[in-house]
Amino acid sequence: MLVDQYSPFEGKMLQILDKDGNVLDESLVPQIPDEDLVKLMKTMLYTRTADRKALMYQRQGRMLTYAPNEGQEACQVGSAYALAKKDWMAPAFRELGAWLQRGVDLKTIFLYWYGNEMGSKVADDIRILPVSIPISSQCLHAVGLAMAARKRGLDEVSIAYFGDGGTSEGDFHEALNLAGVYKAATVFFCQNNQWSISVPKHFQTASETFAQKAYAYGFKGIKVDGNDILAVYVATKEAVERGRKGEGPTLIEGYTYRLGPHTTSDDPTRYREEQEVDEWREKDPIKRFRIYLERRGLWSDEMEKQFVQEADEEVERAFKEVEQSGNTQFDDIFKYQYEKMTPLLEEQYAEYKAFFQERGML
Amino acid sequence: MPVLNNVQAVNYALMQEMERDPSVVVFGEDAGYEGGVFRATVDLQEKFGVERCFDTPISESGIVGAAVGMAINGLKPVVELQFCGFTYPAFNQIISHVSRMRNRSRGRFTLPMVIRFPSGGGIRALEHHSESPEVLFAHIPGLKIVMPSTPYDTKGLLTAAIRDPDPVIFMEPKRIYRAFKQEVPEEDYVIEIGKANVVKEGEDLTIVTWGAMVKDTLKAVEEANKKGIFPEVIDLRTIAPLDREAIIQSVKKTGRILVVQEAVKSFGVASEIIALVNEKAFLHLEAPPARVAAPDIIVPLPRGEQYYMPNPDMIYEKILEVVNFLT
Numbered sequence: 134m135l136v137d138q139y140s141p142f143e144g145k146m147l148q149i150l151d152k153d154g155n156v157l158d159e160s161l162v163p164q165i166p167d168e169d170l171v172k173l174m175k176t177m178l179y180t181r182t183a184d185r186k187a188l189m190y191q192r193q194g195r196m197l198t199y200a201p202n203e204g205q206e207a208c209q210v211g212s213a214y215a216l217a218k219k220d221w222m223a224p225a226f227r228e229l230g231a232w233l234q235r236g237v238d239l240k241t242i243f244l245y246w247y248g249n250e251m252g253s254k255v256a257d258d259i260r261i262l263p264v265s266i267p268i269s270s271q272c273l274h275a276v277g278l279a280m281a282a283r284k285r286g287l288d289e290v291s292i293a294y295f296g297d298g299g300t301s302e303g304d305f306h307e308a309l310n311l312a313g314v315y316k317a318a319t320v321f322f323c324q325n326n327q328w329s330i331s332v333p334k335h336f337q338t339a340s341e342t343f344a345q346k347a348y349a350y351g352f353k354g355i356k357v358d359g360n361d362i363l364a365v366y367v368a369t370k371e372a373v374e375r376g377r378k379g380e381g382p383t384l385i386e387g388y389t390y391r392l393g394p395h396t397t398s399d400d401p402t403r404y405r406e407e408q409e410v411d412e413w414r415e416k417d418p419i420k421r422f423r424i425y426l427e428r429r430g431l432w433s434d435e436m437e438k439q440f441v442q443e444a445d446e447e448v449e450r451a452f453k454e455v456e457q458s459g460n461t462q463f464d465d466i467f468k469y470q471y472e473k474m475t476p477l478l479e480e481q482y483a484e485y486k487a488f489f490q491e492r493g494m495l
Numbered sequence: 496m497p498v499l500n501n502v503q504a505v506n507y508a509l510m511q512e513m514e515r516d517p518s519v520v521v522f523g524e525d526a527g528y529e530g531g532v533f534r535a536t537v538d539l540q541e542k543f544g545v546e547r548c549f550d551t552p553i554s555e556s557g558i559v560g561a562a563v564g565m566a567i568n569g570l571k572p573v574v575e576l577q578f579c580g581f582t583y584p585a586f587n588q589i590i591s592h593v594s595r596m597r598n599r600s601r602g603r604f605t606l607p608m609v610i611r612f613p614s615g616g617g618i619r620a621l622e623h624h625s626e627s628p629e630v631l632f633a634h635i636p637g638l639k640i641v642m643p644s645t646p647y648d649t650k651g652l653l654t655a656a657i658r659d660p661d662p663v664i665f666m667e668p669k670r671i672y673r674a675f676k677q678e679v680p681e682e683d684y685v686i687e688i689g690k691a692n693v694v695k696e697g698e699d700l701t702i703v704t705w706g707a708m709v710k711d712t713l714k715a716v717e718e719a720n721k722k723g724i725f726p727e728v729i730d731l732r733t734i735a736p737l738d739r740e741a742i743i744q745s746v747k748k749t750g751r752i753l754v755v756q757e758a759v760k761s762f763g764v765a766s767e768i769i770a771l772v773n774e775k776a777f778l779h780l781e782a783p784p785a786r787v788a789a790p791d792i793i794v795p796l797p798r799g800e801q802y803y804m805p806n807p808d809m810i811y812e813k814i815l816e817v818v819n820f821l822t
Binding site: 250253255262263270272274276277281282307465470471472477 | 520546547551552554556557559560561562563564565566567568569570572584587588591592596597598599600601602603604605636637639660661689736737739740
């Protein structure tokens, strides 16, 4: 098993494609249908297009605070591709690629970042939890989802996303501990993007790697090149399969980089060197996968040009729709506190509604 | 009909609901094999197996956070946190997720779960074992807070809590876990969450209280009766949503309000009740609203607890003060 061959204690990192798209080890290349390879490329490109445009909308004052993904597309799309439809995803807040790969429509995602909870009401047949902002708290939900599945005799697996900084939170440790004790079918996916806002890795942990933390909880961890979608996919696939067979949790460290700011409110030039960003741009996940696909005759400049243009237009349409109809309905802020409004809420609802109605605001 | 004390009534309700609904799971620290430090979950593991009643690591946030995931994926977790003072490590999960998941997902993900724990002081325990934190939970939109005062109520309210489609914080006054017994019907019944109980009718003043203080209040009322004073006593049963109607109706009848709570005096449930009375029954008041509560200090260790806990004598004095205002 890869998780045994790539021990984090030996300084190993699973990598299939190098930064220039060369295959390092043919035997590791997964059997992915050509059609899916192209789809994965498209999802990464679509993620990047939507991400850049979201950032632009925010700069134009049309979008609110947004957490950009650029540079982490392989971690997200590759890991989400390894899941079955019945599996559960517990995201943090920087997983646009995973959301899209899961099948959530961009309009819904944008609606959330536009500032409306309706953007967290995903179609019932897509198993993804809402954005979770309190760091690493969602790791426990993933464990609970998997535990419940086991108790109900179902072979569903869950995946939790979090960052390098997330491993410093108590909930991360409680989640790994519980998952180890109960052998929960949970994949803990750490996107080590090097920076927790302005704080670098060595202030988060004295551990050599994040992957090795799994061993303290009685299960295995593996470090993968998070900018190599093939490596991310095979590691996640193996973890998912082990979980499904009842062999317990796995921790995956996706070694990657956040090319953009933490959120639109952040200015990374205050804490990191441009040179570092440039070096990581060379390791871009889309760039290397493009070369790989071109060499296999599955992708071309022309295809990319056409796809990006279409994506651009589609993203624009989605956002415009959100701008037109994305404001919160007054009733909705009262309606979902409980299954049924309490007498107190009914009274407050009527009182506040009258106030806004009198002023023509409703 | 079984005759049970309060903690046995907890066990009885859990037993019956686990029998009735296979999606109910019970877990917590020592809640499995041993049956809990107060024996509230005793025999459940033996009867329903380790998949449905199990021990957890000492991990309060973990217990509650995992319950969130389980509730989303088709189970009804009833978790035990070992003591009131050990709910705090789980607070992030409770306030950030348990209370919000329904609203956040606009009704897609709901959390039919119960967080139960022994609450309140008076058992000569260590630090962190004697707290009355109901208001900390009551301040959070999206939660329901229940506190029974009798075995009959315990079974009916806990059953209702387990069947509730929303998360319920179920606080068990540990001081009266074994204080008295009562007949508890074997048959299925629920006590509606959000409804108070008038335990004693009266004309002279309204006393609102809950949990272990109900018993102390009734003692004080007995003394008052001897003086020809007949208070009405309302046992809230549910802190949130508060039965505002019951309180207002009673105050309109009596013209006087006294709230008795075990927690510290300021910024509490009593404060909220008095604000409510001022808003809704101001013109009916014949005396200033009053409170009996603990002083605003950290719960003392057992050798000082008697100066902290409200007691029947204190309640009796306050009854006289409110009834005799301006006479």
